[in-house]
Amino acid sequence: MSALQAALEDAQTRIDTEVGVSNWILVDQPMIDQFATVTHDEQWIHIDPDRAAAETPFGGTIAHGFLTLSLASRFAYDCFAMLPGQTMGINYGMNKLRFLKPVVAGSRLRGRFTLKRVSAKSATQLLRENRLTIEIEGEETPALIADWLGLAVFED
Template structure:
């Protein structure tokens, strides 16, 4: 979906409900999952032990961390132009209603669809933006693997 030409800080309210489309797919291969485990200290075997996962999981594979999926949201939002070009800054304000709906096996490519769900005035030059983010495997787009509402404080 294209970014509306009049999409600016002052017109955020006019664009609630806008679908920004889907991000470029990101492949969640085993090396990426391993690096995430190393960074976070979450080295549970279901994520990093390929041989054990092959024999002891229903998927026959390791799976990506849910928080790895969640961490893909900011880059997807910037790629899709979710924040107005005239904003001086955007601060991560948090997440609401995060749900991991299906396991993501190693090697799966994930895309995120982003919709502007709500905006709230938070005082002069500050607007809280709520986005609905839906992650899905590129080879199975009909079934989301994660849904999450993200919050960003947009500064004029």
């Protein structure tokens, strides 16, 4: 049996189960400011703490939605090891993405992954779809949910 076939059979037994929970990451104002600079998205709700405290219902600045989403790679790093025979992993995109709650500066986030689907895309590629929920510490509503696709590439 090939490494891909073994990984596929194992993954099929894990459909609809939680496959990982990441470590917490602090999203502070310096991180938000750096993201604003890199992406040229310097809207005041992200980078002006005094104005955001006075003029928004959030009590301060909030992280960019795409900053929150960009942490998905780090959360995945905490949760997924390379499979036997796997040579690399490739981000394949999203099937669904919803931003549910703003992330206030100073919040801690973590990712929670549940395997939704798995299939062989080719003789060397395993396609996995995980529901990613990015949780905000102390909040019932998550920051976002996404159905994230990833390719596990195996030796030929």
